[in-house]
Amino acid sequence: MSLYPELDEAALAQVVEALRTGDTARLAPARAAEVAEARKAATFLDGVGVPVGDGVELDAALWLHNGDGRHPLIVMPSPWAKQGWTVYAVQALRFARRGYHVLAYTTRGFGESGGEVEVAGEADIADGIKALSYLIAQAGGPDAIGKVGFLGDSYGSGISQLVAAEDPRVHAVVALSTWGDLGEAFYENDTRHIAAVQTLLGAAKTARLSARTQQAFDDVLANRNVEETLRWAATRSPYHRVGKLNEREVPVLFAQAWHETLFPGNQTLKMFNALSGPKRLLLSIGDHSGPEMTGILGLPNRIWQDAHRWFDRHLLEADDGAAPETAAAFDADSGAEDQVVSEIMWSRALETRPTWDAATGNPERFYLTGPAEGAKDGGLLDKPGNGWRTTFTTGTDTPATVADAILLTGYAELAGLPKAYRTGRIDRTLAGVWTTAPLPSRHQLRGVPRLRVTVAPSAAESTFVAYLFDVNAFGIGRIITHAPYTVLDGAPDAPATVDLALQATGYDVPAGHRLMLVLDSVDPFYGPAAETPGTLAITSPDEDPSYLELPLS
Known part of the structure; x- marks a missing residue:
């Protein structure tokens, strides 16, 4: 290496x-x-x-x-x-x-x-x-x-x-x-x-x-x-x-x-x-x-x-x-x-x-909501939609990952070949997924996106990774940014509010594409807090709704 x-x-x-x-x-x-x-x-x-x-x-x-x-x-x-x-x-x-x-x-x-x-x-x-x-x-x-x-x-x-x-x-x-x-x-x-x-x-x-x-x-x-x-x-x-x-x-x-x-x-x-x-x-x-x-x-x-x-x-x-x-x-x-x-x-x-x-755009909130009728994914909307609960199983990786390989995926990006993610292959029993509607105009992300979310892990210590994707009409995604988070010393199944800064980004999302937020529990780049499978529930309390805040120029 x-x-x-x-x-x-x-x-x-x-x-x-x-x-x-x-x-x-x-x-x-x-x-x-x-x-x-x-x-x-x-x-x-x-x-x-x-x-x-x-x-x-x-x-x-x-x-x-x-x-x-x-x-x-x-x-x-x-x-x-x-x-x-x-x-x-x-x-x-x-x-x-x-x-x-x-x-x-x-x-x-x-x-x-x-x-x-x-x-x-x-x-x-x-x-x-x-x-x-x-x-x-x-x-x-x-x-x-x-x-x-x-x-x-x-x-x-x-x-x-x-x-x-x-x-x-x-x-x-x-x-x-x-x-x-x-x-x-x-x-x-x-x-x-x-x-x-x-x-x-x-x-x-x-x-x-x-x-x-x-x-x-x-x-x-x-x-x-x-x-x-x-x-x-x-x-x-x-x-x-x-x-x-x-x-x-x-x-x-x-x-x-x-x-x-x-x-x-x-x-x-x-x-x-x-x-x-x-x-x-x-x-x-x-x-x-x-x-x-x-x-x-x-x-x-x-x-x-x-x-x-x-x-x-x-x-x-x-x-x-x-x-x-x-x-x-x-x-x-x-x-x-x-x-x-x-x-x-x-x-x-x-x-x-x-x-x-x-260099940083103005913060705009996209609230996490539950799936619409007949849909698998939750939404990212301009208004809160509370009262929902999304639970997925932890301990198994999904196609949502930081990169195929440390350093080498970055060299492919330099050559104009960013990793393509087939977002339809992300198992929704192993991840939480929230998407916007197709964007009516180009969205310019400049700065540090922030996620505020309420989680309830089944274990006292639990890791999740948040990924933000740019997804085209065919469901092919490009990673914009991500960040990991580990809950330590929590009470099992007790809700905890997490404020997570994703890595800074400078990214243009074309009109007609969707933004997709994915949370899963395993990524080869990170060490999990616990090796035994469990569950992670995501909620949005009335008094503290979950949202993704994007710096938009």
Whole structure:
């Protein structure tokens, strides 16, 4: 298992070899020209061992710009991948050509680096700080350098935010496919993200996990020591250090996929909204690291283009200390000053908005009702229809699932092939289903849909997953968003009111399609609270009707 299933390792290895030797014969002409220019602009060194203490060295590569004057610095901690720093080879050489000194390193416990994997723990933060000190020394010392940026994809993005919180030398951050609150990513609404943890373990098969790291992952999978794991996750969560970033108003650029399955988007959105300094959030079709993958391979990519512009704006300085002319792309007319850029499903249109609030639609309620006469499904209507009760059996999966496969379904989405759901095959004895009438006009969902529903599970602990689908006239659905929820320590068959935030979305539902809400009890992506089958009743009390609230623009 790899978090980068589309990564062409051989192509990256050829780039590194060409940087090392100058022999570009095996590269495509455009890439060969890039490498030749980078070798003129900067001195490249790989196989660098960065000492970080206790006899541990980090495998790294250096690009030291050859030009006169003070140059800004970029440090790039590697993703959760055996390929280590080489994932950044193409983008690092582009930064070097642009005038930066660059250090890309493989995080501890992976690849050729020493130490053990601590999942962005204190050792990883200390490593990032020492890697920066090493780069400063190689670049000529504090008086010879400009401003400092940290950039990471996936694992490296979390480390980058944490280092920036702790080291005042860091002036800006780029965090791609990142997390804000690791505890929420592992235990969303008290529901274990077992597929995410299994994927992380699979991707780290050749890494050296510390005993504490292995215990944390094992505990999530075994559903034990939850509070202990949440404390462990809190120290590894940028959200819990956001005050330190805000004290210095560190500029942070985020990139996230709408259908992110490793680090669900709402916890990153929480981090984004908590920041008070300059910030930008790029939201894209796909799953973890997919939207930025073409840039890793050296192909045109708007996310990496924004990353370069972000650092140019916040790190490059003219001789008089003012922002350079290269930052001119960030002007009001271009939308580059806006904090939020959303790629809309499935039109791929890009919408820019000045803030998250401005990007969010107005809430409109669709009330859950009982089935009309002769119908199997309940309705989603503009007025409450109470007095009904829908009960389904728990413990068996249905065709309503998050995705066919973690990461891979997202790559299909990027290729214009979102998963098709045959909604008629969802067994209504195993799920609750509510649908609208065909929509008279296009509905633009922008923001976080919210579900308020009264549930009465037969067990003291019970899990359900809520899915929102866009369904055409033939009953073929596309998933818009979803979220899991687990009821803990409840009295069997006692009603409980649940407020559930589904993952944020940017989605256009065509006129004539229906919206469909499905609740079922099993999804391979999540760990159930109880293994024994039972029932889950959904009701809508007169005094507190159940409804789905959609942010519509």
